[in-house]
Amino acid sequence: MTADAFLFWFLALITVISGLSVVLMANPIYSALSLAMTMISVAAIFVTLQAYFLAGVQVIVYAGAVMVLFVMVLMLFDLKHELQAFTRGRATGALKIASVGILSGLIVGAVTIGLTIAGRSSEELIAASASGGVVDTTRSLSEALFLKNIFGFEALGVLLLVIAVGTVALSRSKGGTHARD
Amino acid sequence: MTSMGITGFEIVINAVKLLIIFLLMVQAVPILVWLERRGSGFIQNRFGPNRVGPLGLVQLLADAVKFLTKEDFAPDKGNRFMFYAAPVFALIPGAVAFMAIPLSVPLKTPEHVFLIQGYDINVGIVFILGVSSLAAYTILMAGWGSGSKFSLMGALRASAQIISYELALGLSIVGIILLYGTFNLTEMIQAQHGGLSFKAFGYTLAASWLPNWGIFYQPLGMILFFAATFAESNRLPFDLAEGEAELVAGFHTEYGGFKMLMFFIGEYAHMMIASGLMATFFFGGYSIWNLTPQEVYNWCYGLVGSEQLANVLSVLLHFVSFSIKLAIFLWIFIQVRWTLPRFRYDQLMDLGWKTMLPWALGNTIATAVIIFATTYFVIG
Amino acid sequence: MPIGGVIFITLFIAAFGTALIYLARWTGGRAKKTSQAKFDIYECGLPAEEKKDTKISVKFYLTAILFILFDIEIIFMYPWAVNFRHFLNTGAGLTVFGSMMVFLLVFIFGLWWEIKSKALEWD
Numbered sequence: 001m002t003a004d005a006f007l008f009w010f011l012a013l014i015t016v017i018s019g020l021s022v023v024l025m026a027n028p029i030y031s032a033l034s035l036a037m038t039m040i041s042v043a044a045i046f047v048t049l050q051a052y053f054l055a056g057v058q059v060i061v062y063a064g065a066v067m068v069l070f071v072m073v074l075m076l077f078d079l080k081h082e083l084q085a086f087t088r089g090r091a092t093g094a095l096k097i098a099s100v101g102i103l104s105g106l107i108v109g110a111v112t113i114g115l116t117i118a119g120r121s122s123e124e125l126i127a128a129s130a131s132g133g134v135v136d137t138t139r140s141l142s143e144a145l146f147l148k149n150i151f152g153f154e155a156l157g158v159l160l161l162v163i164a165v166g167t168v169a170l171s172r173s174k175g176g177t178h179a180r181d
Numbered sequence: 182m183t184s185m186g187i188t189g190f191e192i193v194i195n196a197v198k199l200l201i202i203f204l205l206m207v208q209a210v211p212i213l214v215w216l217e218r219r220g221s222g223f224i225q226n227r228f229g230p231n232r233v234g235p236l237g238l239v240q241l242l243a244d245a246v247k248f249l250t251k252e253d254f255a256p257d258k259g260n261r262f263m264f265y266a267a268p269v270f271a272l273i274p275g276a277v278a279f280m281a282i283p284l285s286v287p288l289k290t291p292e293h294v295f296l297i298q299g300y301d302i303n304v305g306i307v308f309i310l311g312v313s314s315l316a317a318y319t320i321l322m323a324g325w326g327s328g329s330k331f332s333l334m335g336a337l338r339a340s341a342q343i344i345s346y347e348l349a350l351g352l353s354i355v356g357i358i359l360l361y362g363t364f365n366l367t368e369m370i371q372a373q374h375g376g377l378s379f380k381a382f383g384y385t386l387a388a389s390w391l392p393n394w395g396i397f398y399q400p401l402g403m404i405l406f407f408a409a410t411f412a413e414s415n416r417l418p419f420d421l422a423e424g425e426a427e428l429v430a431g432f433h434t435e436y437g438g439f440k441m442l443m444f445f446i447g448e449y450a451h452m453m454i455a456s457g458l459m460a461t462f463f464f465g466g467y468s469i470w471n472l473t474p475q476e477v478y479n480w481c482y483g484l485v486g487s488e489q490l491a492n493v494l495s496v497l498l499h500f501v502s503f504s505i506k507l508a509i510f511l512w513i514f515i516q517v518r519w520t521l522p523r524f525r526y527d528q529l530m531d532l533g534w535k536t537m538l539p540w541a542l543g544n545t546i547a548t549a550v551i552i553f554a555t556t557y558f559v560i561g
Numbered sequence: 562m563p564i565g566g567v568i569f570i571t572l573f574i575a576a577f578g579t580a581l582i583y584l585a586r587w588t589g590g591r592a593k594k595t596s597q598a599k600f601d602i603y604e605c606g607l608p609a610e611e612k613k614d615t616k617i618s619v620k621f622y623l624t625a626i627l628f629i630l631f632d633i634e635i636i637f638m639y640p641w642a643v644n645f646r647h648f649l650n651t652g653a654g655l656t657v658f659g660s661m662m663v664f665l666l667v668f669i670f671g672l673w674w675e676i677k678s679k680a681l682e683w684d
C-alpha cells in the first residue's frame with residue numbers, strides 16, 4: 001500500500017467515524033465537537049487533492065468560526081431538559097422519518113448534479129494539464145471570482161450584509177435580553 | 182527540489198525533525214517562565230526567584246516536580262472527559278502552527294535538501310491562521326468541563342475576545358500578502374533579502390544600507406498585527422480571561438497541578454508563534470541585516486574553505502539571527518505584560534471591533550491603492 | 562506530502578499530552594475524597610447554588626455570528642491579495658481592483674451600520 005493510499009484510507013476512516021459520532025452520540029456538545037473534527041479531516045482530504053487554499057478556508061471558516069458558534073451556543077443551554085424533549089412521541093417519529101427522507105434526496109441530488117458538472121469542467125482541466133502547466137487552484141479561483149462572475153461576487157457581499165441585518169433583528173425579539181420595548 | 186519524505190530515510194529524518202522542534206518548544210517554556218519571573222522582578226524593582234540554583238534557573242524544575250506530586254482531581258459536577266481533554270488539546274494548535282515557520286536556510290547535502298522547518302505548507306499563512314483559530318475550542322472545553330457557571334462565563338468571554346481579535350489579525354495580514362503576492366512563508370522571506378529597493382512609477386528607489394524588511398512597507402500593519410496577537414494569546418493587556426479580580430481565574434479556575442501547566446505551555450506556544458510570525462512578515466525572518474544568503478554563504482566559504490562546512494555554518498548563522506529576533510519579541514511580550522494595566526471587557530471589545538477593524542481595512546485599501554498606482558501609471 | 566507530517570505530529574502531541582496527564586496521576590495520586598469541599602466547584606467558600614432560569618445575554622451569539630460574516634469577507638480578500646500583482650501585470654488590474662473595491666464598500670457599510678445600531682455594546 002503506497003503512502004498516498006494509506007493516507008487516504010486513514011483520513012476517510014476518521015471522517016466517517018467523526019461523522020457517525022455526530023449522529024449517534026447522546027450529548028449535543030460531543031456531537032458538535034465531532035462535527036468540528038469531521039470538518040478538519042475533510043480539510044485534510046482536500047489537501048491530498050491539492051486544493052490547498054480550500055482546505056485552509058475550510059479550517060478557518062467552518063471549523064474555526066461556525067463550529068465555535070455552535071459550541072458556544074450549545075453550552076449556554078440547560079441540556080437535560082432538551083435531551084428528553086425529542087426522544088419519544090409520534091410527532092417525533094414522523095419528524096425523524098421525514099428528515100431521513102430529505103437527507104437521502106439531497107445526497108442523490110448532489111451526486112447527480114456533481115456528475116454532470118464534473119463531466120463538463122473536467123475538459124478544461126484535462127486541456128490545462130495536457131499543455132504541461134500546473135493547475136494552480138488559487139489563481140483560477142480568483143480569476144473566476146473577480147473577472148468572470150463579478151455580479152455573483154458583489155451579490156454575495158450584499159447577501160452577507162442581509163445576514164448581518166437579520167441577525168441583529170433576530171436578537172431583538174421579544175422576551176430576550178436585548179428586546180426593544 | 183526539497184526532499185520531504187519519498188524514501189524511508191527522508192521520512193525518518195523528517196519525523197525526527199518534527200519531534201526535535203516540538204521538544205524545543207516545550208523546553209523553551211521553562212526558560213520563558215524564568216525570564217518572565219526574573220524580568221518582572223527587575224521591572225518591579227525586586228528580586229525574582231534567586232535561591233534555587235544559580236540565578237534561580239532551577240526554580241522551574243523545582244516547580245515542575247512540585248506540580249507532578251499534586252493530587253489529581255476533577256470536579257464532581259463537570260464533564261470528566263472534557264475536563265481531561267482540554268489541557269491535552271491546548272498543546273496542539275500552538276505546536277502544529279509553529280512548525281510551519283521557516284527557521285533557517287535549507288541544509289544542502291549532495292543528495293538531499295533539508296528544510297529547517299517542520300513542514301513547508303504551500304499556503305503557509307492560511308494554514309497558520311486556521312490552526313490558531315482552533316485555540317478557541319480549548320477554552321470552551323475547559324470552561325464547560327469544569328461544571329461551574331463561573332468557569333463557563335469566563336470561557337465564553339475569553340472565546341468572544343479571541344474570535345473578535347482573529348478578525349483584526351486576519352485583516353492586518355492582507356497588506357503583506359498584497360505586497361509579496363504569495364502565501365508561502367519561505368517565499369516571503371526570500372522577497373525580503375538584500376537592501377531596501379522599491380519600484381514606483383517606473384523608477385527604482387533604493388537605500389541599500391537598510392534591509393528590505395516588511396516593516397518599512399507596512400508599519401501600520403505591523404502595529405495592528407502585534408496588538409492582535411496579544412489578544413490571541415491572552416496576554417496582558419488583554420488577559421481578561423485570567424483576570425484575577427473578575428472571575429477568579431476564568432476558564433481554568435478548577436484546574437490544578439500539571440493540567441494547569443499544560444494550559445500555560447499552550448499560551449507560551451502562541452507567544453512563540455506570534456513572535457515568529459512578526460519576525461517572518463516584518464523583519465525578514467532568518468535573514469541577516471541586508472545580506473542575501475548567497476553573500477553569507479560566500480563569506481562562510483571564504484572562512485572555512487569546504488562547501489559542506491560553509492553550508493552548515495551559514496545555516497547556523499541564519500538560525501542564530503532568527504533566534505535573536507524571536508527573543509527580542511518574546512521579551513517585548515513580557516515587558517508589555519508588566520507595564521500596561523489591564524483593559525476592561527467592554528473597552529477590549531470596542532477596541533477590537535470599532536478601532537482595529539476599521540484601521541486594518543484602511544491599511545488594506547491604502548496598500549492596494551498604492552500598489553495599483555505605482556504599477557499602473559508608469560512615468561519614467 | 563506535508564499533510565502526513567501534520568497528522569503525525571498531531572497524533573504525537575496528543576499522545577504526549579495524555580502521557581503527561583497519566584504521569585501526573587501516577588506520581589501525585591488520585592485525590593481521595595477526604596472532604597466534599599475538595600470536589601466542589603469554587604464559589605468563594607460559599608456552597609454552590611444554581612438558579613433554574615438565568616438569562617444568558619444574547620451578545621455572545623451576536624458576536625459569534627458577526628465574526629463569521631466578517632471572517633468570510635476576509636477570506637474573499639485572500640485570493641484577491643495573492644493574485645493582485647499578477648493581474649496588474651497581465652492587464653486585468655483595473656477590473657480586479659474595481660470589483661474588490663465595490664465589495665469592500667459593502668463590507669464597510671455593513672460594519673458602519675452594525676456599529677451604529679449598537680449591536681456590539683458590552684456593558
